[in-house]
Amino acid sequence: MAKNRVDTKIISVAAIWSDMNKHFSDARYYLGRAASHLKLGLSEELAPVAERLQERLGIEAEEPPEPETRAERVRVAATQGFRRVRRAREPDEQTA
Numbered sequence: 113m114a115k116n117r118v119d120t121k122i123i124s125v126a127a128i129w130s131d132m133n134k135h136f137s138d139a140r141y142y143l144g145r146a147a148s149h150l151k152l153g154l155s156e157e158l159a160p161v162a163e164r165l166q167e168r169l170g171i172e173a174e175e176p177p178e179p180e181t182r183a184e185r186v187r188v189a190a191t192q193g194f195r196r197v198r199r200a201r202e203p204d205e206q207t208a
Contacts, residue, residue, distance in 0.1 A: 179185045
């Protein structure tokens with residue numbers, strides 16, 4: 113009977129460890145997603161500032177290379193579409 117209790121404790125400790133490992137794995141996944149969203153958000157918010165700074169310093173912006181694969185072309189087209197929509201939603205500076 114004592115052996116069964118030990119086996120049960122070992123199984124329950126293993127189950128707890130497995131659950132905790134799952135939580136840590138999930139936490140790491142969501143932390144990575146949060147970091148990537150932060151990077152995208154910051155680059156999106158700071159893009160106009162960077163453009164104005166490059167313009168004032170006389171630095172020409174590099175043209176991105178042409179996409180080679182179909183997936184890259186679709187991604188570029190979607191990004192450009194989102195930018196057009198965002199610009200259309202912004203109030204015009206002259207009317208404000």
